[in-house]
Amino acid sequence: MKLLWPFLIVVLILTFAASILIGQANAPIADSLAALMTGDGPLGRIMQDIRLPRALLGVMVGVSLGLSGAAIQGYLRNPLAEPGIIGISGAASLGAVVSLQTGFAAVFWLALPLSALGSAFLAVLIILALAGPRGGSLTLILAGIAVSALAGALTSLALNLSPNPYATYEIVFWMMGSLADRSMDHVWLALPFCLVGWVMIASLGPALNALSLGEDTAASMGINLTRSRLILIIGVACSVGAVTAVSGAIGFVGLVVPHILRPFVGARPSVLVWASALGGAIMILAADILVRIVLPDGDLKLGVVMALIGAPLFLHLIYKTRGDLQ
Amino acid sequence: MTLFSYDTLSVLRGECPVVDHVSFKIDAGDFIGLIGPNGAGKTTLMRAGLGLLAHTGVSTLTQMTPQKRARTAAWMPQQREIAWAMSVRDVIRLGRLGAGNASEDTRAVDTAMDRMGLTSFADRIATHLSGGEQARVLIARALAQDTPLLFADEPTASLDPESQLSTMDVFRSLAADGRGVMASIHDLGLAARYCTKLALMHRGQLVAFGSPTEVLTGDNLRHVFKVHAFYEHTIDGPVFQPLSVVS
Helix, strand or coil: CHHHHHHHHHHHHHHHHHHHHHCCCCCCHHHHHHHHHCCCCCHHHHHHHHHHHHHHHHHHHHHHHHHHHHHHHHHCCCCCCHHHHHHHHHHHHHHHHEEEEHHHHHHHCCHHHHHHHHHHHHHHHHHHHHHHCCCHHHHHHHHHHHHHHHHHHHHHHHHHHHCCHHHHHHHHHHHCCCCCCHHHHHHHHHHHHHHHHHHHHHCHHHHHHHHHHHHHHHCCEEEEEHHHHHHHHHHHHHHHHHHHHHHHCCCCCCHHHHHHHHHHHHHHHHHHHHHHHHHHHHHHHHHHHHHHHHHHCCCCCCCHHHHHHHHHHHHHHHHCCCCCCC | EEEEEEEEEEECCCEEEEEEEEEEEEECCCCEECCCCCCHHHHHHHHHHHHCCCCCEEEHHCCHHHHHHHHHHEEEECCCCCCCEEEHHHHHHHCCCCCHHHHHHHHHHHHHHHHHCHHHHCEEECCCCCHHHHHHHHHHHHCCCCCEEEECCCCCCCCCCCHHHHHHHHHHHHHHCCEEEECCCCCHHHHHHCEEEEEEECEEEEEEEECCCHHCCCCCCHHHEEEEEEEEEECCEEEEEEEEEEC
């Protein structure tokens, strides 16, 4: 328990370093680090323009998904909840797909992530309108399911109406989720939204703890449920919306990471939120390294690998903890 | 000293009043048993008093800020929810949310565990305990909040006889310390033995308020509960036992 934090921090640093050092250009570690600092020569370009943004985005995606997953599970008091359940990632995906399908994505490089972000915020407005200011957690889940279903249907429609096979191919590959070929511009675009989202979600610690005893008890302990829910939805929308906009939809991290770490933090939601942030970053970085090692020449998608790791892991966790779940 | 009062408090569900112009007050030293048949409005009355439901009229608690209210009254709802596999100590410590300093918190948690006989359970996982044990953990959680007022919704339901009696003992001693306790109770025998006052609800209205002898009259029992009962002050204290249904 006490060793958990040093362990997570050390593993995160190691995976981050490995993510920067492993890739197609097989250079010695010392040369790579020197090139990262100076940015000189082709290796410098690779380190600063390709590897560094990829590793940084990996951390941002992992922290956002882990943090949001733990917070949503805590808020809904449901271990099966994940960031996608309130419809944000589906909506962000839809925005990206529509921009690809209409060719808007090709107009300027920010067009795709901006469409994704815009559509994520539209989803927030719809969810808030559907779930109302005072509704309970069940209304929020139902509103999220409705928004997800609608976003899924519209995504299928966009694919259905895609003008040529190449556009379909591009859309399908984007939806699989990846960190490849991203630049520092993507990092700078997503970072402010991520930071705002992280701060908002982190402020919910006491509310999530109190909610372990149900909404009535939490309210009687001075927690403003309406405000907490608003902060949660906007925080998740900012961070998950932003990372989905730059990386595509990546599943299972927000579901599995809180599950794995819960026993190590005594199941306290306020602590789990932070542990899941670090754990999520580790998981994404590790999977993204795996993507590069398994198929160095191919274009294996991170989202696919994540699902391949995440689903069996989740099955194993269900098998192990089925006695505790009611 | 009056700790809390209702003044013509009403709660409407649609057009229909679920709680209808209820007024009474809780003084320091009161252990009030809120009694009445199912659907009489007991839970609604307590939740509205805590500001958890929209209402008309006045409850002195709802005039406070949520934070002040949390330092004034603790609430143990009927739904015994412990969402995560936390240790008993961690669950009870939730009652100290936003409260004093660390040593004060530890002392309040230890006192609450001791009062509910949970000290040996401190490191057990709360969700692995039996329903009755979980109820005692949640009562301890409310005690740890260390408030002058305690509201509990059927705190003794699903407890074994020993735990029922010891829980009532705890509530009575809290009241004796100068706090105010209000608990809805279906077991009129327990209510008659332990409560200093009873508040009898019927169809949303407060039909009787006073000492157990004043409230548990044959008339009230026939009219509200539709039962005949044995109620005597014996050498072992008051004994109440429902006997038959009014035909």
